[in-house]
Amino acid sequence: MIEILSVTGPASVQDLGRFDQYRFGVGTSGAMDDIALRAGNILLGNDENDAAVEIPMIPFKLRFGRDMAFALTGASVEAEIAGRAIPPWWRSHARAGDVLTIKAISRGARSYLAVGGGIDVPVVLGSRSTQLRGEFGGLHGRPLQPGDILPCAASTAAVGELGVEPADISLARPNAAADETIVRVVVAGEYDAFDAATQALFWSSHWKITPQSNRYGYRLQGPAVKPKAPVEKRSHGIVPGVIQIPPNGQPIIQMRDAQTSGGYPKIATVIRADLWRVGQARLGSKLRFEQTTYPDALAAEAEMSAYLDRLRTNVRLVEETRTCR
Amino acid sequence: MPIEITDIARLARVLAKSGVDTIEIEEPGLTLKLVVDTGARIAASAKPAGTATPAADHSVVAKADVAGHFLAAHPWQDKPFVAPGQRVEAGAIVGLVRIGLLYAPVVAPAAGTIDAVIAETGTMVGYGTPIVRIRPHAANRPLN
Structure with a gap:
């Protein structure tokens, strides 16, 4: 114990x-x-x-x-x-x-x-x-x-x-800067409710991770990202990684302890292969979103599995070599 | 301790199974190199080691116990594990050997003061390669 x-x-x-x-x-x-x-x-x-x-x-x-x-x-x-x-x-x-x-x-x-x-x-x-x-x-x-x-x-x-x-090294992303986390996202259901200029703002902004970020969700701070017209939706199923835009235009990334449903418009979703990067992003640091496609999200997941497979094989090999001596 | 022929056979099996193609083992008085050939031929050579640690030297040497690339510092840390003049306890980590995704520790065989870091970061080291020379504290005997 x-x-x-x-x-x-x-x-x-x-x-x-x-x-x-x-x-x-x-x-x-x-x-x-x-x-x-x-x-x-x-x-x-x-x-x-x-x-x-x-x-x-x-x-x-x-x-x-x-x-x-x-x-x-x-x-x-x-x-x-x-x-x-x-x-x-x-x-x-x-x-x-x-x-x-x-x-x-x-x-x-x-x-x-x-x-x-x-x-x-x-x-x-x-x-x-x-x-x-x-x-x-x-x-x-x-x-x-x-x-x-x-x-x-x-x-x-x-x-x-x-x-x-550390996975951070093996699965390092290009263009990653110190104290800024870049995560790949796919666009979500209400992406088209935002005009082109607002969409561009969402992609280009260096979002600050506020102290109101935890296992439930990460609240980001930056320029207000608001839909063309207010979006009123009934609560519907959401998953960890979903990025919602509440009325104040400040994105929320839903994390592991998030509710299973919500009604805010969803602009994008962090791919599963990058959710751990959000989990390791520090309060006060910056976060940027990079648009990716569904096939690329699957490829990222395959890369993550390959890292873990290699890790399993390497550990087994070292244990066998040690017992050989 | 001499390497037994059964050890060589076992090592060869591990190499073949794991997809590693070369292993080099160095111990005082002997060197063993195993190469797994695609044609399933095995080349092994044993020769007396030319350089032994000078007998009069009282320093002890922390050696690699696995083949790979030496790292004086963890990739996440700027500061190396040890620097000359630093005091270390027996068992302290003085460097890492990188094998694939793994980092194996190189440990101090005795308590003492670091004399020199012999190996250079990034270089290939093998079993028995000297990594760090340590001046043992008078009261301590080396473990190896």
């Missing part, structure tokens, strides 16, 4: 998400950076859907209750286990009583702590993810607090230290 010693902001238990209840209005939840979660689980030989702790703010501190392997992926953090520094996207081994401290985040927005065997909270409606809106899943359906004890299915098998190349 793991004991939370110190936590800032809404850290929560997340797996890849809850996908079978969407038609009943139950949102997906799940890791904001699903690639980081998968990479951590691959490093540990876990099922890729095993639950981990999503840590959005520092400082964060926890104590391992017994020997276990763990991996830290996602944001670039300054972290220490029992006084030893841990590089980014790294797996290591903790002894019972060891304290893990995350002191600073230098890049990205969310760090993932995965453990060998996964965080063993009960599966609710098919997932271990915390549903913050519905207050179920995860640990008692709420963000973690100091003193919380997280049950772990951890095997105590010792593993060697090993790192993986």
Whole structure:
């Protein structure tokens, strides 16, 4: 088990998400950076859907209750286990009583702590993810607090230290600048409700990510993007990644804890292969939208799968070579 | 420790299975190079290593334990893991070896002060390649 010693902001238990209840209005939840979660689980030989702790703010501190392997992926953090520094996207081994401290985040927005065997909270409606809106899943359906004890299915098998190349590097996008995230989007249902000049403004703007951005959605700030005439729609199904334009013309990107329906006009949707980039975009930083097509969105997804496939093969190879010696 | 013929056979199987075509292993007194040929021929050569660590030198050397490209710093970090004059504990990470998408750590075999970072970032290193020379603290014995 793991004991939370110190936590800032809404850290929560997340797996890849809850996908079978969407038609009943139950949102997906799940890791904001699903690639980081998968990479951590691959490093540990876990099922890729095993639950981990999503840590959005520092400082964060926890104590391992017994020997276990763990991996830290996602944001670039300054972290220490029992006084030893841990590089980014790294797996290591903790002894019972060891304290893990995350002191600073230098890049990205969310760090993932995965453990060998996964965080063993009960599966609710098919997932271990915390549903913050519905207050179920995860640990008692709420963000973690100091003193919380997280049950772990951890095997105590010792593993060697090993790192993986962060997805940010392997899946780097051209023209990416420091402190600006470029995400690919496909146009959505009400795109044509905006005139050409407004559409151009949407594409060219460097949108600021406001402090009112979280697991539910990202509220952006920039020039007002308003439809030719007010659009009044009944609430209809939406998915994480949908970019809505409320009456003030300031876009909202729906994220993992979003409602499953909404009525604001939708100008575009972030492709699934880039949703993790939004999840790692920092408050106060800039975001730009790049128009893409459905086939290119599928190609981006294939590229993401290829990265994960290569990661699985590489990890297996290194483990085999090590046992050979 | 000499490399057994069974180890070579096992390594060859791992190489063939994983699609890696070359592996080089260097240990004091021996060098082993395995090349997986498309024609399924295997070339192996063993020769005595020409350069051994000077016997009188009290420094210890952190070596790579896997073949790949050496990285003095994590790609996300500007600062290298260690610099000359820096004190390190036994087991501290002094660099990385990049193999495909993975980063294997190079660790200090003993506590001490960094004398020199021998390997250059980006260069190909093999099993046993010296990476960092460390002057051990008097009270500590090297682990290797």
